[in-house]
C-alpha cells in the first residue's frame with residue numbers, strides 16, 4: 020500500500036531501492052514537486068554502506084519539518100529506517116512502502132550475526148556468521164532491521 | 176531452597192480450571208493465601224535462593240554481556256530504578272541492608288551478600304555494570320525499563336538473564352505491542368491494548384503486578400532464546416519421558432511481574448521474578464495437581480504451542496489427572 | 499482523591515500578583531517523587547485547581563507551586579493567596595503529562611506568563627542531566643517571575659521579551675532552525691499556546707514533537723448516588739457519590755471477585771437486569787456497552803436511579 024506523501028512536511032528525502040521502489044519514488048517526487056518543497060532523491064540497488072552514508076549526511080543536516088520516504092524491499096527499507104530513528108527521526112516523520120523482492124534480514128539469537136536472504140517467517144535459514152540452522156520467527160525488530168532467528172527446535 | 180518452604184511460598188497462578196489470556200493486573204503488595212501458604216506481600220521477594228540466583232546471573236552475564244542492554248537516553252531512568260529498588264530492599268530488611276547518604280555520596284551495604292558500594296548518583300563508572308548492572312546483582316528479578324513517548328511505551332533498557340523463550344538483546348528498543356508480536360490472541364482480543372492504555376496512565380509511584388506461567392523442561396532459570404542450544408536436550412528428553420521421570424524433569428514456571436511507575440524519571444519499571452516447581456512437588460498439593468491438569472487438558476493448541484509445552488503436554492496431563 | 503495533607507512552610511509574593519507556596523508534610527517526611535513537568539491538584543476551599551510543581555522531583559521533601567492571582571477567576575487563586583506558613587493544604591499525588599522526552603536531542607521550551615512554572619522544573623532537570631535546552635519566555639514588563647533563577651541556570655540559552663512582535667519573530671526563527679530530534683514544550687495563556695502550535699505546524703513539526711501543558715484534570719468525577727437492587731437476595735444497596743459500586747457491595751457483605759479495580763481486567767463483571775449502566779471501564783466492547791446487560795462495578799455506575807443486578 021502506498022502511504023502517499025506527507026503534505027505537512029517542509030523538506031523531503033526520498034530513497035528508493037530496486038526497480039519497483041524506483042517507480043514508487045518517481046510518483047512521490049512528482050507529487051512533491053507540485054508543492055514546491057525541497058526534495059532530495061536517491062536511488063540504488065539496496066541499502067548499502069554508501070547509501071546509508073548519504074542518508075546519514077542528510078540526517079545530520081536536517082531540521083524539524085524534514086520527512087523521509089522509503090520505497091523498496093523490506094530488508095533495505097528497514098535498514099534505512101533504523102538508521103533514521105537512531106539519528107533522531109520519529110515514526111511520524113517516516114513513510115515507507117515495501118515492494119520488490121522478499122529479501123529479509125535474520126538476526127541470530129546465538130551469535131548476534133545478521134543474514135540477508137530471501138525467506139519467509141516459519142522457514143529455516145543457515146546463519147551466515149555461525150552456521151547454525153535458524154528458524155525465522157514472525158518477530159521483527161525495527162531497530163535491528165531484522166527478523167528473529169532461533170536455533171530450529173528438533174522437536175517441532 | 177528446601178522443598179517445604181518452596182511449596183509454601185510458591186505463587187500458584189491458576190484461578191480457574193480453564194485459562195485464557197486476560198489483562199490480569201492487580202495492586203502490588205497484597206498477600207495471596209494459597210493451599211500451602213502465602214505469596215505476594217512484598218515488591219521485591221528475597222528468598223533462600225537469593226545468593227544462588229545472583230551467582231547464576233553473574234555467571235550468565237559473564238558468558239554473555241549482551242543480556243544487559245541500555246539505550247543511552249534511559250540512563251536517568253536506570254539510576255531511578257536502582258535507587259528506588261535499593262531503598263525498597265533496605266526498608267524491607269533494615270538489619271541486613273541499608274542505603275545511606277554520606278557527604279553527597281550514597282553508601283549501600285548488603286550483609287546478605289557481603290557487598291559494600293559507595294557511589295555518586297549519575298556516575299555510571301562508580302558501579303560494576305552501571306546502575307542497571309548493579310541493580311541486577313542485588314535483586315533476583317529480571318529487569319526491563321520502558322520509556323513513555325509518542326503515546327506508547329518502549330522497552331529501552333533491561334537486564335534479563337532468566338527469560339522464558341525471548342531475547343532482550345533482540346527486543347530492546349521495541350514498542351510494547353512489538354515486544355508482544357509473537358503472542359497469539361492478545362492483539363485481536365484487545366488484551367494488550369487495554370494493558371497498554373492502563374500502563375500509560377499509571378501515576379508516579381503506582382505499583383501493580385500480574386502473573387504469567389508456562390511449563391519448562393529442566394530446572395534452569397535461563398530459558399532465553401539465546402541459550403536454547405543448552406536446553407534443547409532437556410526438551411527432547413521431556414518429549415519422551417513419562418510418569419516419575421517426567422514429573423522430576425518438567426517444571427511449572429511462574430513469573431510474578433511487577434509494574435512500577437518510577438517517580439523521578441517517570442519511566443515504567445517492569446520486574447520479572449521467576450519461580451520453578453517440579454511437577455512431582457506440585458502434585459503433593461491435590462488442588463494444584465487437579466487444577467493444572469485440567470487447565471493443560473483444556474488449553475487451546477495455539478496457546479500451548481506458543482508456551483512451548485506441546486511436546487510434553489499430553490504426558491503431563493496423564494501424570495496429573497491419571498489415578 | 500487520595501490527597502496528601504500538607505502544610506504551608508513558606509509563602510511569598512515573587513512578583514506582583516504571583517505567590518509562591520512551599521508545602522511539606524507536617525512531620526517534614528519525604529513526599530512522592532515525580533518527573534519534571536508534573537502538577538498537583540490543590541483543594542482551594544470549594545475549588546480544585548491544578549498547579550505545576552517547580553521543585554526538583556527526585557526525593558522531594560517540599561513541593562513548590564506558584565499561584566497567579568486571577569481577579570476574574572472563581573476564587574481558588576485568591577484563596578491560595580491568603581495561605582500563610584502553618585496553614586494546612588490538601589493536594590493530590592503528583593500527576594504528569596508534560597515530562598521531558600528522554601530521546602530528544604534538544605528541548606525547546608516556550609512559556610508565556612505564569613506558564614513558566616512547569617518550565618522551571620524542566621530547566622532544572624535539563625541542567626542536572628546535561629541536556630541541550632533553550633527557553634523562550636514571554637512575560638509582562640513588570641512581572642518576569644523567576645527571571646533571575648532562569649538567567650543563572652540558562653545564561654544565553656534564555657531569550658525573554660515582553661514585546662509581542664519581538665516574541666513572534668523569535669518564535670518563528672526558533673521553530674525553523676531546530677535540528678531534527680528537537681522536542682517543543684509550550685505552556686501559557688490559550689492565545690499564546692495557539693500561536694505556538696500553529697506556527698510549529700506551519701513549519702512542519704509533527705504533533706508528536708509538540709507537548710502542551712493544559713491541565714486537563716484527569717480526575718474521574720465522583721458521580722451521583724444511586725441504588726443497586728440485588729434481584730436474588732431482594733436487597734437494596736445505596737451507592738454514595740465517590741464510592742464505587744464494588745465497594746458498596748463489599749460493605750453490604752456481597753462478595754464480588756475483583757482484581758485490578760481499574761476497569762481493565764473484567765474480573766468483577768456483573769449481569770444487569772434493569773436500569774442503564776454508566777460505563778466507565780476499558781474492558782467492555784461497543785456492543786456490550788450498548789446492550790447494557792452487564793457492568794464492571796469497580797469503576798462503573800448507573801445512569802438510572804436504580805440499577806438492578808443479578809446478585
Ligand code: HEM
Pocket residue numbers: 196197198199200319321330340341342346354355357358361366367370371385387388389445481482
Ligand atoms: C499488563 C501488562 C502486560 C500484559 C497483559 C502482558 C501479557 C503477556 C502475555 C499474555 C504474554 C504471553 C505469555 C505466555 O503465554 O507465556 C506475554 C509475553 C511477553 N511479555 Fe508481556 N504483558 C504485559 C506487560 C509486559 C511488559 C511491561 C513487558 C516489558 C517489555 C512485557 C514483555 C513480554 C515479553 C518479552 C514476552 C515474551 C514475548 C515473546 O515470546 O517474544 N510484557 N505478555
Ligand code: FES
Pocket residue numbers: 755756757758759760761762763764765766767779781794795796797
Ligand atoms: S476488578 Fe478489574 S475490571 Fe473490575
